[in-house]
Amino acid sequence: MSRLLLPLLLGTALCAAPAEIRQYATRVDIQGDGSGRATATVTLAGDPSDTVEIPVGFKARGFALTEGPKGLKLEPYGSAIRVVLPPERGAWTFTFTFTALDTFIPEAVPEGEKARIPATSRVVRHAFVQTFEDPIAAYSVEAVLPPGYRFQAIKEALPKVRKTESEPRVRLGRTDGRQTAILRVTRLKQGDSAAMTLEATPSSRSILWLVTGLAIAGLYLFLFRDMVQSRH
């Protein structure tokens, strides 16, 4: 019996093609209160009625499937979501939304320690750990700042850019008058991670620079006028 069972099991394992994520793109519209309205679009290929767990990369709640093929089901599962694929084999693109929490937060300063960024600044942080068993061919996450804010600096962008890549890991841009940051990674294997940490500040600049700059320039022109005055 065991002689028959072993080849059967091996054959089943070999025949079962693994699910494959071809594309995974998330856009997070950050709100002023620190939460974010996230929309994720995934293109996934797998076996009929297979159930796969997809990591989300955010502390999240309120998952809802907004677009997808008939028969595809979605259910939250800890820090991931569980997707039940339709009953026929194929590749499907589906979109789901959720509320991402703590996407836009002030820096936590432990008591007795110095703050490293101004109180008006906020930190945008995203860390994605690839727990899916097969590689994700293309992963991206786009953070859209609330109006009135801009990115001050990219503090962290992982993984480091490979020699064969010409694009920076995180690229800043603009959409509808709001600044965006897109993290893009290709070929994420199980256990790999992708992360970005950015500092955002109010986009208006202090008028102090203008006043001080003009005052110093004017003072210099007055005090050093003898440099160009004729001695006769």
Next chain:
Amino acid sequence: MAAEAPAAPPSHSLQDLLDMEKMVLSSKTREAQSPTEKWMRYLGFPGGILLFLLVLYLPAGAGLSGAAQTGTACFALALVWWVTEPFPTYVTSLILMFLLLVTRTSPAKPIMDVLGMEVIWLNLLAFILSSMLVKTRLAKRMALWLIIKFGRKASWALLAFVILQLALSPLIPATAARCVMTLPLIIVVGTIYGSTEQTPNNFGKNLLLLNLAGISVLTSVTMTGSSANLVAVGFIQSMTGHRVYYMDWMIAGAPIAILTMLIMWFLGRKFIFPIAPEDQFPKVEGGLELVERQHKAMGGFSFQEKKALVIFGVVLFLWMTDIFHMRWFGVEISAPFAALVGAVLVLFPRYGVLQWSEADIPWHLLIFSAGAYAGGLALEDTGAAEWGVRTLFGGMNLRSIPFGAAFTIIMAVMMYSHLLTTSKTVRTIILIPIIITMSKALGWDPVSMALPAALCIDWVVGLPISGKPNVILFSTNQYTVGENFKFGMATCTVGMVLLVLSAATWFHWIGITPSFWAMPQ
């Protein structure tokens, strides 16, 4: 009122001219000389501030972070002040470092860390070696010999230095080391032709700026001329799969570099800084016979000179053989550490050549370099430089123009971009991958753009902040930032013309570039 009689040209005795102990580099602030310079200084200060405010308050570009915008504003201010010099250049560098901090462009540590960078160490140690050459009179002996052999006329003296730099470029990969090696010779030969810090003349300007161009441009003769060249070759191989061999590089790069230097040798003394007839010959009372007598009077090599020769030989040997270090010693002794070995030998108690107090180290120059590097690194780290290049290329519709036009634009960006950066390697890392990606997107063989672009990496001749040799030679105070800019831009333009002509002709014939008139696929 009677016109003032022109001042009589200073007459120099050879002894005065060759008293190199007086030619210290370590305590210089140049006075404004012409009315134009005075006006530049007067208006440069508010001009820099206005440019800073303009960049700071401009609506931010889509892909530009706040730090990148403030970094650009700070660098723009410093650039105006370095060129117009309302402050000495090192004070501007200190102000730039402070501004980078208070505008939150860079944290304190990376700004402070630039003083520990390899290039600063190399400069510092190379100045100790240079002091050794001066103190032991080896520099004086070599300069006298050079004048006797080649210096009977200004044009031949200048050409001799071009040949000297060409001979050194494949041997010593560090441009700063090459510069410091030849600096004492340059100063003495310039002085013999009447160009000193107090009375710089056009021979001196030609000599210093031709050497500056020679050190930089001739680095592109060989692939191993600088580490940035190797970085570019690495990018070409990893991103296109095309391996650039030593001879590929040399066949493409050497003719352009050498021809440019010969053209600049001619243009410089005829048109850019025309040498007056009276400056065409050494200004030494008693003529060249006196120089010869002085050379003979030095007698044979002194013991101190021999020691200096041996020490310099050791350093030179380490610089030239860096490719074998790992095999021989199990560790790579980089250029600064080779100079460090030399400095230890030079300063060795009892058996060395110099006391610490005799080393002429221009600290103001190191501070100037540190500020420039801090500014350049800020532009790189914040992504401002990369954003600028992409925006520039993105704004031009390169798809609708033939290869030759796209080639010219891309090479011009590569060639002149050195005015905004302070590191060849950083410029390579930013630009070469973008050029490769863009060429692929346009349908051109990426090597047809990337290899010629790589040949421009070392042409950092426009400003004193553009490279280490620039900073070192600027310390002689014999030319202004504006004059440096004029000669440097002429050099780059000659190089550009030669590069474009090459792309239209023999680059195409030997298979590097497609037809000049081909349209993108």
